[in-house]
Amino acid sequence: MQAALSLRGGPRFVAACARRYGSIFTLRIASIGTLVYLADPADIKTVFAGDPRVFHAGEANSLLSGLLGDTSILVIDDRAHAERRRLMSAPFHREAVARQAGLMAEIAAENIAGWPVGRRFAALPKMSEITLEVILRTVIGATDPARLAALREVMPRLLKVGPWATAALVNPKLLRHWPWRGLRRRIAAADRLLYAEIADRRADPNLATSTAVLAMLVRDGEMSDRELRDQLITLLVAGHDTTATGLSWALERLTRHPDVLAKAVRAAETSAAGDPAGDEYLDAVAKETLRVRPPVFDVGRVLTEPVELAGYRLPAGVLVAPGMVLVHGSDAVYPDADRFDPDRMVGATLGPATWFPFGGGNRRCLGAGFAMVEMRVVLREILRRVELSTTTATGERQKLKHVILVPRRGARITVAATRDVATATTSHRAAAGG
Template identity: 75%
Template sequence: MVTTGLPPGPRLPRAVQAGLMLRLGPRFIDACKRRYGPTFTLRVAGMGTLVYLTDPADIKTVFAGDPRIYHAGEANSMLKGLLGDTSVLVVDGDAHRDRRRVMLAPFTRDAVAGQTGLMAQIAADNIARWPVGRPFAAAPKMAQITLEIILRTVIGASDPARLTALREVMPRVLRVGAWETLALANEALLGKSPWRTLREAIDAADGLLYAEIADRRADPDLVTRTDALSILVRTGGMSDRELRDQLITLLVAGHDTTATGLSWALERLSRHPEVLARAVRAARTGQDDYLDAVARETLRVRSVVFDVGRVLKEPVDLGGYTLPAGVMAIPGMVLVHGDPHIYPDADRFDPDRMLGVTPGPSTYLPFGGGNRRCLGATFAMVEFRVVLREILRRVDLQTTTAPGERRRLKHVIFVPHRGARIRVTATRSVPVRSGGDEGSCPVGGQA
């Protein structure tokens, strides 16, 4: 039996529900599931009416749905002020299909495998500067590594002065919280205080990216370059503005998300001595399957992205209800990843559960799904493995019995509330491992 209308949900004011989402995140939506059932409605200021779905069958329906009816780009429209109107993240329909087809070229298995040596070298150079014998937050180090990887492998920046400028300005652009999102959703605010500094940072980043695009178009050796920008320029069909929008999208979707996943991996490993010891052996003996399992389990037990959504353009039957057009259907990633019926003892960090299995596309959702699955998922997983491997090969990490760090919502991702604090007890000098890696959104993003 299908019921017309919306599923049950809290009757709190929209602003209160928005505050609960920002403040409590998973605890709030988990409480809603317990009280209202597997399908429930939230009304959130700034986001609209959200219908959460936790049944894998319903999630499969959403991901396999007609893209003319299920609009993911519209669900991401609040980011247009940063990403631009032509970003693969914010367009729908035929425009998305055509743009995605072009954007996949730099992220094929072979293209990503060709970048692993540079990824490893970037990680090794950063790790060599880590302090020994005192605690420090891993998250900023992971952010430095993943930003440098994107700047060098995706944008292909090599001019020393421009690289320095990009390293300085991009963290300011990417430091987008709830307050900044207000201005990105209403671009008129970007010219006003206190958002003017964000506008200035975006303008500075644009200038640097346009300079990279101009250099690439004029490069006589373009055909031999392997960075994503060069591949997109060779493919043709995109204006400078369209290329800029895709580059900023890749930076937003693949920098902080991957850095956060790596931070959570170190936070989890330092609290699970047996898993850490096994991961160290795997890293030092070339057992990449186990490192991949650590990555996958980390992204399950500590989901980085909050959730993914589709704005309905027509009424749709989902979860036993006929949902009206205009609502956002949300496959509840955090709830599914924590469901003990799908993942027994779901709170336990257990990479063994990911060994030798391919998680189902409607029960394992760190990269979204369907025609909007993160186009950089292969890149992200290879980067995760390469960086984690270099860390575990080069340093000895001290384990701790301290409670796990809480999840703090930072815009649309969950970060460790103390920055994933770790302590290095010793370092090792080993050569950089290069080559030999193959892919198994940047993390995040419904591209």
């Protein structure tokens, strides 16, 4: 019953438990085991700062190994994780990410140009197209037109995993049997394309000058083809779906808050003009969105030995879960927490135990900086290129898709008109005129 409530209710279920039982409570979830939820930032800080040999995040993510592979940075622990993180950190340094911003903007602008005007549509598929293209071009560095087209087709199909297919990802041995042959074929197709990209990078005479993440990892020379494949699929899955979801929620929130939307449009224009204040406000919109609508609603650590935490002695084998939605939605931490208010993020110093959409401690997402830049750039291009209609409709509810909380209706928006960014930023082209 608790597994069903978690799948259907997600954040609402754990919030109800916190109201009834307090800042620490236990759930028993079929196929996962015993989870101890934490809602007190002091306890969460203890977990994030704890010995990684005792607090195993990779083990907590082991349900993903059927898709990501057993060498993925998300599913390994201890020394292996520390070494893999060292190898993968360089491509995600601030300077390396900044070099990709121009390409991100080009990809976003090309996609936005094809949006319908005057007709309501779901933003989530569009955001997924943009973020997938960003990953393919900046992380993998794919340039072959035929292979790019194949990756654009295969990856979304691979990520559409329902409950039936999820069972095989949890238990990869099931992939051998006929009910899961479709999923097996999709994984094999993705693998063929990724291994072909790896082979191309290894043979590329211009490898030394490439800025793509894959090229940088190949240059390093310390990972096998299988290890590179596992990291690529991890970046595709973790960096594509979550960022697309965050962007969709941002549009869903902005179109329900006209004053914030107007301020964000002005920030997009000043950002495009090179004013850092514009960047700061767009970053604040992204941060506030990830607070009120985080794409994932918790993170986890499996205890490898007994631990004293929050006044209890927790046994080995328990999964402790810092409750992201509980902290992000706490009025004690964020006054009037239900209010969408990017201004609270402007100039704010966010504590690692009170704002953690990218996880925390030694397992904080390597691509956090990349994702934040991508959100800022894509939001900037949307807000300066189209006029979004506001709505008085009730906010979309959260729906659990695998482990990601997506807008139930796909974040439906309407473009009232397009903006001619080549001339005055305030001039509009009428919908009838295109």
